[in-house]
Amino acid sequence: MSDFPLTDRFLHALERAHHWHAGQYRKVPEGETATVPYLSHLLGVASIALEFGASEDEAIAALLHDALEDGPENIQTDVARRGEAREDLRRLIRQEFGEQVEQLVSGATEETALVAGKKAPWPERKMAYLRRLIDTEHVEGAASLLVSASDKLHNARAILADVLAFGDSPEGRVAFFDRFNAGQDGTLQYYRLLVWAYRRAPGAQGRPRLQALFAELDRTVAALEQACGVRAEDVVAATPLRPFVERHLSVTHP
Numbered sequence: 511m512s513d514f515p516l517t518d519r520f521l522h523a524l525e526r527a528h529h530w531h532a533g534q535y536r537k538v539p540e541g542e543t544a545t546v547p548y549l550s551h552l553l554g555v556a557s558i559a560l561e562f563g564a565s566e567d568e569a570i571a572a573l574l575h576d577a578l579e580d581g582p583e584n585i586q587t588d589v590a591r592r593g594e595a596r597e598d599l600r601r602l603i604r605q606e607f608g609e610q611v612e613q614l615v616s617g618a619t620e621e622t623a624l625v626a627g628k629k630a631p632w633p634e635r636k637m638a639y640l641r642r643l644i645d646t647e648h649v650e651g652a653a654s655l656l657v658s659a660s661d662k663l664h665n666a667r668a669i670l671a672d673v674l675a676f677g678d679s680p681e682g683r684v685a686f687f688d689r690f691n692a693g694q695d696g697t698l699q700y701y702r703l704l705v706w707a708y709r710r711a712p713g714a715q716g717r718p719r720l721q722a723l724f725a726e727l728d729r730t731v732a733a734l735e736q737a738c739g740v741r742a743e744d745v746v747a748a749t750p751l752r753p754f755v756e757r758h759l760s761v762t763h764p
Contacts, residue, residue: 515566523570523607527552530574530581530599536668537689539676551664552576558660562723570607571614571657577603578619579629610653617654618661632691636700637754643707644758650713652720659723662704666730669697673737683738694738696750701731702742703751706759 528549535544536551556564556572564572578596604612629635643650643658650658677683687694708714708724735742746755 516569517566519607520566520570520573523573523611526606527573527577530577534580539686539689548576548580551668554664554668555657555660558663558723559656562656562660563719564656564660565653567608567610568614568653568656571611571618571653572660574603574607574611574615575618575657575661578615614654614657617650618657632696633750633753636692636696637751640703640707640751640754640758643704643711646712650711652713652717655708655711655714655720656723659704659708659720659727662701663723663727663730666701666727666734670730670734670737673734677737680739692750695745695748698731698735698738698740698745699748699751701727701734702745703754705731 531548531552534548536546536548538544552573552575555575556569559572560569577599581596581599600612600616603615642648643655672686673683677686683694687697690697692700705724705728708727709721714720714724732742735745746759
């Protein structure tokens with residue numbers, strides 16, 4: 511059918527995603543062998559975005575959303591050139607898929623400066639992104655929020671599934687979360703704060719389908735907190751992202 515929403519552009523984006531993330535796998539706990547291709551995450555994000563009303567451009571951006579952040583490391587072994595590789599990739603996305611897709615991929619990217627070719631520290635990157643979501647001067651558009659929240663929901667669902675399967679003790683959960691930069695406290699805190707920030711994002715106001723997506727993320731994060739045996743209020747009060755919490759959520763600590 512000529513009016514089918516996905517064209518050969520989507521297939522081309524899938525080919526690009528496969529190439530840019532070839533050899534990458536989903537994170538696993540230390541000592542385990544990674545077997546799930548990273549492409550499964552990109553497909554999952556695109557699927558969620560489409561379920562919540564994505565256009566073809568938005569679905570393509572969902573497939574490519576990690577290219578600028580993680581693609582250059584995969585295709586550029588020279589650490590010093592990763593910043594340059596990121597910009598080359600940005601231009602290629604714009605050339606092959608258009609300005610809107612490139613902007614959406616950029617919108618899903620943590621745009622903190624690379625330091626000696628490496629990402630900025632985890633708390634700095636996450637707090638910068640949370641601030642960006644609630645910024646009232648440079649508003650994140652609804653399409654960008656759709657791609658971003660679809661990414662976070664797929665990640666949260668994957669973490670929850672693994673915790674339910676393998677994290678049946680506090681010790682087991684600590685070992686499980688060690689694969690993430692901020693451990694259990696920082697990871698849970700970030701996802702709880704994402705729910706808070708998405709719901710307050712200016713670009714999401716008056717958008718029922720976006721709010722439904724955020725509600726699904728909230729339910730998943732709540733289930734993850736329950737599986738880890740922690741309360742939402744304690745999660746928010748954790749140390750890793752405390753400066754953001756104290757500034758924006760009116761929470762103080764002794």
